[in-house]
Amino acid sequence: MIGIIGHLHPLLVHLPIGILVLAFLFYWLMRLKQYAFLSKVMTLTLLAGTISAFLSCITGYVLSLDGDYASGLVGWHQNVALLTTMLSLGWFYVMATEQQTWVRHAAAIVCMLGIMITGHLGGSLTHGEGYLLGGSIGDDDSVIARKQVPDVQAAVAYKDLVQPLLQEKCYSCHAANKQKGKLRLDLPEYILKGGKNGEAIKPGNVSESEMIKRLLLPKSDDDHMPPEQKPQLTEKEIALLHWWVASGASFDKKVNELSQTDSIKKMLLTFQGSSSTATPDIPSVAVIPAPPAAIQALKQRGVVVIPVAANSNYLSVNFVSVDSVTDKDISLLEPIKEQLAWLKLSGQPISDSALKTIASCKNLVKLHLDHTNITDVGVKYLSSLNELKVFNCVGTVVTFNGLSELKGLKKLQQLYAFQTKLSGQEWKSLQQLFPSTRIDSGNYVVPTFESDTTLVTVPKR
Ligand code: HEC
Structure with a gap:
């Protein structure tokens, strides 16, 4: 009442x-x-x-x-x-x-x-204060642009990673204008002071930290944060806060001054750069650099290995100038499978078994397998390459059935399939299977495969 x-x-x-x-x-x-x-x-x-x-x-x-x-x-x-x-x-x-x-x-x-x-x-x-003059801090609907983090290890853990996250997901109820549960999360001293049930975090002790406990509760639990109907934290974001509290909840230390396991390092990398604004032909999530020895081995075989962009660890690998590449050479890709973004094997006598290795390169965005010995059997393996945007199988014996195996690839933008076993009506059916993909069925022009290093430019907001 x-x-x-x-x-x-x-x-x-x-x-x-x-x-x-x-x-x-x-x-x-x-x-x-x-x-x-x-x-x-x-x-x-x-x-x-x-x-x-x-x-x-x-x-x-x-x-x-x-x-x-x-x-x-x-x-x-x-x-x-x-x-x-x-x-x-x-x-x-x-x-x-x-x-x-x-x-x-x-x-x-x-x-x-x-x-x-x-x-x-x-x-x-x-x-929110200042609403009259155009500001809207603390407003539920305001979208706060997250800052760019060019190098996550050099970032200040609280200011560059934790605070922007709290700002985006918690300030609407826990800052200057609203203090649900009598808790403010917008300044270090308030975070340490906590809410009506006492301190929100216990530095270094995750299981006694009210904030972390609430994040980990099932969404249906009344005490879960943020409340069920509000934008939730991703698994990575929860992992970030968890790690930050576990490592002592420092408000001024840099990421590389705090202890991290390998899986934490990986998690942190996902906060590097700006995920939503990366260039389209590079996977959105950053990766660690490839082992130099693996790159060296490829280069010795005459393979051209270059970064896809000046400030990216993703690699472009081009076998075109190598003499008769065998399926065995493809195993050289194994150690760099995380970093491999663009792969060109045009005209090489590789066959289906090579595609098993290639299918494990989950970050592949562009794949050129034109004029190779691949068949439907191998194409099927590629159905797990969820980042794939460009696929070229021109001049192979691939059929409609083979290509239809790739219909789950939501990001596929260009499919070059000229001089394959597709005929007549099948082109139409193919387009229906890939409604938003540009399918090249003739008048084929070799797409440029940038061997120049392009710089990832960050679009202005
Ligand atoms: C839509 C509003 C809303 C959002 C967004 C929200 N909370 Fe809350 N929060 C509440 C309410 C309401 C309570 C009080 C619940 C209660 O009394 O048990 C609360 C309580 C808490 C408490 C316990 C305070 C205490 O001492 O009792 C913590 C910790 C907390 N929230 C953390 C967070 C974190 C971290 C986020 C962001 C990830 C967040 N909340 C986002 C509404 C919100």
Whole structure:
């Protein structure tokens, strides 16, 4: 019941604003001869406005008992609201007792100013401070652009990784404007101070850290954070916070000053760069560098191995200038299977068994197997290459059945299949299987395979 009264506040507050503004309008209009009749309505309107202001004060007070709002701002809003209610009561008294003109004028103007200030403070509470001037910090809907982290090991763990995450997923309920569970997460001292159940984290002790415990609870649990209907943390994000608390919850140390296991290192890499804005032909998630010895071995065989971009660990591997590549040579790719993004084997006598190795290169984006000895049997292995965007099997004996095995590859943008065993109607069926893929069935032009190193440019937001 108490809850309902509080929740009526956002609805009720608009009444005194509207009604008192109307009273104000009537007040000036009724001074004109043709609107003199408004004087009776005016006092009544003013009375209604005063009563609704009074009700708003009560519901607002009940709402503030929740303790979810920034206490400083709430206090101001309450005081000014109460004052405004008194002012409108005063104005009503001045009108009813027919005081001197200047007193009535002053009462009207002062009351209007009170309404404006109260409304502004109230708006700041719900929409965030500075909302009027265009800011929206703390607003549920505001999307906060995450900062770029060019080198995760050199980043400051809290400022560059943890804080942006809390800002994105927790500040809407745990910062300056709202403090659910009496908890703020927007400054180190508040995080350490904790909420109504005590400290939010115990540095170095994950199992005693309320924050981590809540993140790990099943989503359906009432205590799970963030609440079920709100944007959730990804597994990697939970792992990040877990690691940060476990490693001592430092607010100033760099990532490379904190202890990390190999799997933590991998997890951290996913926060490097900007995942959503990477160049299209490079996998979105960053990788660790390939073992230099493996690259050396490939180079000795005459294979061209270069980074796909100046600041990327992903590799472009080109066998085209190598004499008669065998399936055995393909095993040289094994140690760099994480980093292999572009692979060109055009014209080499490799066969289906080579594709087993290639299928384990999960980050392959471009794969050129034109004029090789591959068949449907090998193509089937490739159905697990989920990052694949470009596939070239021109001049092979691959059939419609073989290619249809790849229909699960959601990212496939270009399929070059000229001079294969596909015929007539099958091209149409193929296009139906790959509705958003550009299929090249003739007038074939060799796609350029950039052997120049391109720089990953980060688009401006
Ligand atoms: C939609 C609002 C909302 C969001 C977003 C949210 N929380 Fe909460 N949080 C709450 C509420 C409500 C409570 C109080 C629950 C209770 O009283 O048990 C709470 C309580 C907590 C508490 C316990 C405080 C205490 O001492 O009782 C912690 C810790 C916490 N949240 C962490 C987080 C973290 C970390 C995030 C972001 C990943 C987050 N919350 C996001 C609403 C939210």
